[in-house]
Amino acid sequence: MYLLSQLNGATVDTGGQVETTDNGVKVNTSNSLRAGPRGFNLLEDTSVRKKLLHFDRERTPERVVHALGHGAYGKFESYGDWSNLTMACWLQEGAVSEVFTRFSVVVASLGGSESGRDTHGFATKIYSQCGNQDLVGNHVPSFFINDGSDFPDLVHAVKFEVDKGFPTGGSAHTTAYDFFNQHPEGAFQLMTVLSDLGLPRDVRHISGNGVHTFRFINAQGQSQLIKWYWIPVLGHRSLVYDEVTTLQGKNNNFQRVDLYNNIAAGNYPEWEFAVQLFPDDGTYMFEDFDLLIPTVVIPFERNPPIKLGKLTLNRNFENFFAEPESISFAPSNVVDGVGFVPDPLLQWRLMSYDDTATHRHNSPNGYMLPVNRPVAPINNNYRDGYMQFNIYRGASISTPNTLGGVISADQQQSLQYSPASGQTAGTGNVGRYAPVYDWFGQARLFWLGLDVYAQQHTVDAYRFELGNVANASVVQSYIDQTLNSIDNCLARRVAYGVGATMPAVGSGPVDNRTSGEAEYPSLYPLAPGRQANKSNAGLDIAVIANDTLFSSADFLAVMPLLEAQNVTLTIIGPRMGELQTGNNASASFITASSVFYDAVLIGSSPTDNTTTNSPVGLDVKATAFVKEAYSHGKAVGALGNSGVNVLQGLGFPTNSSFGIYTGAAADVARSVLEALSGPVRFPQRFPTDDVQMI
Template sequence: MSKDRSRDPQRPGGKDEQLEAYRVDDGGQRLTTNQGLRVTEDEHSLKAGERGPTLLEDFHLREKITHFDHERIPERVVHARGFGAHGYFQVYESMAPYTTAKFLQDPAAKTPVFVRFSTVAGSRGSADTVRDVRGFATKFYTEEGNYDLVGNNMPVFFIQDAIKFPDLIHAVKPEPNNEIPQAATAHDTFWDFVGQNTESAHMVMWAMSDRSLPRSFRMMEGFGVHTFRFVNAQGEGHFVKFHWKPTLGVHSLVWDETQKIAGKDPDFNQRDLWDAIESGTYPEYEFGVQMIPEDEEFSLGFDILDPTKLWPEEQVPVKIIGKLTLDRNTDNFFAETEQVAFHPGHVVPGIDFTNDPLLQGRLFSYTDTQLTRIGGPNFHEIPINKSVAPVHNNQRDGMHRMTINRGPVSYHKNALAGGDPSPAPAEEGGYAHYAEKVEGRKVRQRSDSFKDHFSQATLFWNSMSPPEKRHIVSAFRFELGKVKNKDVRQRVVDMLGQIDGALASQVAEGIGALPPAHSGGSEVTRPAPALSMANTMKSAKTRKVAVLAADGADDASLSAHLEAWKAAGMVPEIVSVKLGYLASDAEREIEVSHTFLTADAVLFDAVYVVGGRQSVDALLAEPKAADFVKEAFVHYKPIGATGEGTELLAACGTKMPVEGAPGVVVEQGDAAGDGFSGAFIEAVAAHRHWDRQV
């Protein structure tokens, strides 16, 4: 479905038409060199005799090997492991009262986008499901030029000033003496950094929460992190924070599950996004903004330019203004996902910066990074990065230049070319910086308004549901349990005491540290419900259900339930003892998608055991079938069974699926009845059943 749409000439904005000129179909074509010379042989190098030495004059061999030697560009220092997709953005209403940005004006217009999701700490070869922040970067191909919204799935960051960014990354990366551990924060240097830099306290709470274990890129929020500025046609400014809110809600994996998925399918999140788009169930995210008028800059009781602070939605509501839809996968991962270059400094008229000290440093760093990673100043001419708006300037030459500029003039001002290209006034769409008054002495200091490191960390803790709090405590115990230095462990516990005494004491008990001598956090008691994933949107749409069945499966039950679940947007897949086809008790052939060897419960959202005497006997004879159900149960997933299928649940042993347990739906009687299907859909929509005793 998505492949057909990718060639749709009516696709908005012209980006696909632009990329079409660079696409090549090799089907039915003859092999050539990079210069177009047809090649007669590609199996053997040119030699002096059949057993003689290879000759240096073999230009085809040299070109092929040289290109291979240089096929890999340097890995991103952070966000190395990423996955991208194309789509479009549509605004719901004109934002003219707040910004002149054209792509935020016309509800009928569709702006093409490219989005890259990523993990932060690991290398390209690491797994998708590690505990980590996730990147959420969006490139809007607007008629005014490219706009890059470079964000994360968490609204705050570890540090307040960009000068500390190299220190943070050096601490979080594998330790330099042994390059261990990969894609993990559970080691001494990271937690030493946290204990010595308490401004990280708020972000660490997010990182230790379930937000760092997203079920899917389709089920995680995105945030611009920094405070930006909207500017309208009258030159009036509003401080603004950007939000992406997934229409499927915000959902997570559980820690034990993530570790197993890393071995079973390290590409779990990437495969999930690809499959969703290929099947036509396009991921959607609503775009929201929080806005504060310029004259209310100091109204919230904290510094709104501090990137370790969020604006509580209960104080500053999120105004939903549009929707992002991802509807086409890439044609080539390297050419698009790997070569795409984002930069928070790529803005359009109507969007400007603030004095956020972390943002200010990023405006320098990203250009420098792309120069190094992609090998020169012309990264903007690579097809995936190329603006759909015309580009005219006096920048010339450099590695990988793709534009052929005519004429002798490459400077401004000039008379020989009639002064062209000439600057555009603001009324013609030229970018005008917000006229902010700036004054002060040159100092290496930070405002006193940035000194509160703990109040929002406490707010986050107080806003969590009981299961979320349990998971946070376990995460700290795991992470700090991997730290060898006892002083580092104790220092972090003492820091946690400034957030909440009970939290710190529970962590201390699990890692052999002393409870904190001093505790804080009691003065912050009112929770912010929007911070808890317990309050998110819940839906059964796109949830994967493992249907355990074998020959002799109850055909009436299977047919009725699968039809109902597909109608609800769920994705049932047959898991059996062997691949091929199984024969139901009505002798209907049903294709098997997975076996117990190729699949695992951690790769599904729910499990259903169909009835049928012969089928259930075969499942009972396969030990991995009961293990499949057990694992789903201990991961709090919905489990259903009808007819004889309930016997497999009983075979799981003590504290295992029984009728009446939360999220366990059983039907002994009319297995094909609508009541079971509806109850199971409801259980699947709940995502997890945290009140289950496991």
């Protein structure tokens, strides 16, 4: 059985069919039954009554977290025979499994913005031949807390304030920071989200992280500990905060549109599945790292991950409700060969997801929905319940039985929880334990790994968040207790920006490294050194055109270069449709915004054949468009001989090291494409703090 045929079996095509009632009788419900053309509606109109009754109930509860999401189908291919590590059938020689991946944001509700600053979810269901394997991760490698018992408190604190009803979809408020003050273990995770990593351009350019340690078990019963990752083949790309705030208003579906359109265009995003391996010697330690603490990460430099396979997303869903909305993930869905460790965050996750799915589907039978059902057969004694639509044969629904019902697997067939899995119970006195650790150490490493521009963005993010916290003592406490324990300069800069008391110079920890002196560059994949030679596939460049700007000769010069890299060119005109140059504007300044595009070109005029041309007149909207792109650090190119004048007219430096390009159309396009594959943006244009003054 394959997933697609399973889904096809459940697919209904009502196109072109005559409307019927739910008892299958042909009907027209477009006009209700009335007592005369101006009379009352009749109670007898049961068809319209049922139409409304169904509509009144067509929403299911949104997920309590990660409500806002979307996704796509694809495949997972094992790179080889990993039977030395695990029995998991999806990691054996030649194994190819179908998958669905759902991307989400934690805080925002349905209808909110996908581009807000947040932790993004990356949940994959692998429909393998030996059962469903769910890999339920996030886009950053750490977490806010270490114990699932704190999860309801974290979510209550971060979602909107209950006595006010705002803010929806962000952590910049008092209850969130009051919680963070009580939970220093989340300092590193919060900093990653407040860096540019918290603002991914789209989901094609994020990684997935399992966060916890898991266990691989091979057929000999040997076990190893692992941490898993999805590494994006396209690399990482982020937005800048101001861009996000505009994007949220202009198109709060930007991320799902990007994924949907790229898959439809055949630009299939890929991720490599990689694991870090640790010996399972009973200590759950790797060198000085505690593998049971999910707020601590193991830098790739200390334990390089090995690549085991590849995920490709290549098919859009057919129905949003039945597929991305109805899919249920659970970290407890593992196949033989994958097991757990006694990490108290993971342990509570093992029960919470099935529980919430039962609530969301209003039934324990949600696992039988087409998108949730494994392609491996399910045979058990689960019976009845709301919306049970299978008709089970036979008398016995008990095991063991002698009446022809389900039989138990023997120990050889059922290895998941057997002693051979290495699943050992902990020992010690019963108690409620809290781990003790240097919670600020990894945040400091991360902070010192950022260059001055990335540090500035992160400082500004703290200033934004704390600047929106209404309670001054909560703000001061976060600065004194958390930020100053990470880095004194960071704490002073944030305090300076929000008008709080600056901790005394030198009152933080002593660390003589300065910005960019990364010990573990892997902690910040957006670091300049990691930004070179990226693929530009699926990016979109805008060109400013009108009835004289952007000649068809320029179009012909630029297009082949872009097409060769799967980059789209959107011609933006004062109106959509054909322009007098012969080009077709597919967007106007009314439908488009600079934040939708990765770089901007300014078309040259067909009469532009001298270097002494006066600046071509860009109208106020075109000027605002280009200036906004410039202010977001994007590459800007002016085509043709008068390009220099155009850019000077806009007040830009005509300096290629600032990502500003002029010259013949093909040369400018080449330079812009090169800029997009690294460094991507030119943060030198942004103001930075005068650190000596603070």
